[in-house]
Amino acid sequence: MTMDRKIYTIESNAPVAPQVYRMVLHAEDAPEERCGRFVEVEIPGKFLRRPISVSMSEPGRLTLLYKVVGGGTAALAAMEPGSGLDLLTGLGNGFDTLACRKSALLIGGGIGAAPLHQLCRDLRSEGKRVTAILGFNTASEILLREEMEALGATVHVATADGSCGIRGLVTDALRETRPDYDYYYVCGPMPMMKALYPVLPDCGEFSLEERMGCGTGLCFGCTVQTTAGPRRICHDGPVFKKNMLPW
Amino acid sequence: MVRDTSVNLAGIRLKNPVVPASGTFGLGPEMAAYYDLGRLGAIALKGTTLEPRFGNPTPRIAECTGGLLNAVGLQNPGIDVLTGETAPKIRALCDTPLIANISGFSVEEYGICCEKADRCPEIDIIEVNISCPNVHNGGMAFGTDPEAAAAVARRARKATGKPLFIKLSPNVSDIVPIARACEDEGADGITLINTLPGMRIDIRRRKPVLANRTGGFSGPALFPVALRFVNQAASACHIPIMGCGGVSSAEEVIEMMMAGATAVQVGSANLKNPFACPEIIDALPSVMEELGIEKLEDIIGIV
Known part of the structure; x- marks a missing residue:
């Protein structure tokens, strides 16, 4: 921090x-x-x-x-x-862009897509290829698609109601599009992240969210269990490598 | 004129009365990256238990008018980490007196923790917390009954010769017999108050906001309640009091001292503004000047 x-x-x-x-x-x-x-x-x-x-x-x-x-x-x-x-x-710690060598997969769900915008820009400016899978409930809720395409990313949209892009969840879009990547970044609601966890390899990280008190590491309100013991999402995260998460 | 902000807290000289309250200051060293911890009067470290604890499930925090509810549930790495790692780490950064805040689930557990804190050279003051509302079968149960409070105070006194404070709960019909019981058992001081139990409901989900259902209420709305408890205990006891509850300004530090506090803990204010303590300390001399106070110790308990 x-x-x-x-x-x-x-x-x-x-x-x-x-x-x-x-x-x-x-x-x-x-x-x-x-x-x-x-x-x-x-x-x-x-x-x-x-x-x-x-x-x-x-x-x-x-x-x-x-x-x-x-x-x-x-x-x-x-x-x-x-x-x-x-x-x-x-x-917070932020994303580790250097963990990606050549091509990155970004997976965002709903408002969880928000921090992926700058991540996409930074990865692109480091000369890396970016594929993004963004999931929303419906077409009117789609965020950041044009912005990330303008940065040169390949963007796949999934909507739960099928009103735009692939019908279904980001897990469906992942199965259908089979993107090529050496490292991935995930941010979205907890059920989405827990559904992705078992189908993704170890080479990636998840940005977590929890109701916070201070946001500065003082109150221990936003603790999550990790393989290294309890960690404060605000202070030690919000981004955790997959192997830190005992899901 | 140089304004003297120092106070004598049970034989320990604090350069000012401002103490970050336990549980609102991380493990202790975190803020050293942003300001000199040596500026603080003392530091009340994160509450410790004998064994490491994960604490309660999340959500642990709920916003309220004038403050917040927390149900952290004494998450901590255990007393051996406190005495072996955390306290030495902070001591390497500053000479500020360190207060170990101890919780337990039995009288004996409190005693063992006090013995371990007593043997830790970096710990200057022991604050025994018999007022945590967020753990079951422990904490607050000891703080709401004079005999149970006395039993913990007696065991803690046996365990340590260091200045011993007992942190009391506001959830009692009369604080005086509990405070006196602690004093009679040889406590060197009293800290009050801990949080008030409270609850919030998410009316859309029709469920409690906190996973623990209930939590402890703290924040500015608590200040008048805390002030009155401090005043009552100060009138009834002869040992120093650390006032705690809703303090977020130099004026409130002075008000708390006029009520009877020798030192003043700042808690929830740190969560809204991580620079609250140094800002309050910086503001003290000018507020003293405005009020015609030369020496902060002169106003302790004058009301």
Whole structure:
């Protein structure tokens, strides 16, 4: 972790899919975040900050994709461009792009696709081939397909209702498309990750999510059992190599 | 004028009264990457038990108005890791007094842990927690009955000559007999309060938010409750008190001290702002100046 606390200005905050918002934040001297890290956002009227993964970052600018799932994210969605937001940045370990030699497989489910955007950019800028399998419930919920295609990735979309792409789940799309890769990255809801776990080889990593208290390793609220013992998702993750997960 | 923020806590001189509370400061060394731990008055380390514990299933955290519920359930690597690894690691970073916070499931277990903490040269103060609401058959059961509290205090006293604090629960009809029982058994001080048991329900899922169903409530909303407990115990006892509960500003540190606290633990505030403790410490001299306080010790228990 290289935590920092900074006030960002909201440049834009608008819906991009049902219940999903894209928020672009600006802070003059903010460094670029490593892909796969998250921020803790202070929300007016709430005691705890909310952890949100960084979808894309460049020097001075952060893009968050978040889903409204409760009062905190609803309050965040109501915030107007121009207002300030108190952020803890630099949280978590992030993805290990160097673990991939030549070609990567990215698997995202729903809002879990968010951090794969910057991962895709970073892998591409390292000259690696990227195949992405993105799963959603229905066509209107599809996120980041064009953005990742624009980066030169091959994107396969699966929808549970068959309204776009492959009908079914990411596991179905994986079986159907048989992508070529030497390393993979997974981020999505827990049932999706647990379904992928037995069908994927050891050479990959999973980005986990849990309800957090602090996001900075202080409260032990987001613990997960690993093969090396209990680990804090916020402090020791959120990304864990497959062989760390005793599923 | 130089404002004296130091306090004498049961014979140990703290450079200021601000102490991160147990369970809200990681294992202890984490924040050293961001500020000098030597600036803290003392550090109350993550609660330890004799054996390692995974703690409760997740979710362990629930947001509430004015604070949060937690049901971590005493996750910790066991006292041998605390005394053999964690405490020496922090001591290598700073000379701040370290407080071992000990939980147990029997009087004897508390005693064994206190003996181990007593033998650890890096531990300066022992805080025995008889008030954890998140584990079954232990913790809080000892803190809600004067005789049970006395039994733990007696065993802990036998185990250590180091300054011994007993951390009490607010879940009692009268704190005075419990605090007095600890004092009578030779405790050097009292810490209060621990969290209040609480619950939240996810009305869409029709289930408790916490996997443990219930948790301990902490945060700013707890401050007036904690202040009154501190004031009551300070009026009834002659041993120093570490006040704890909802403190998040230098003004509240001073208010807690006026109520009777010698040192003040900062808990949930760390979870919202990991820089809360050094910010409070930085603010103390100017608040003292504004209030005409030269020496922080002068205001302990004046109300």
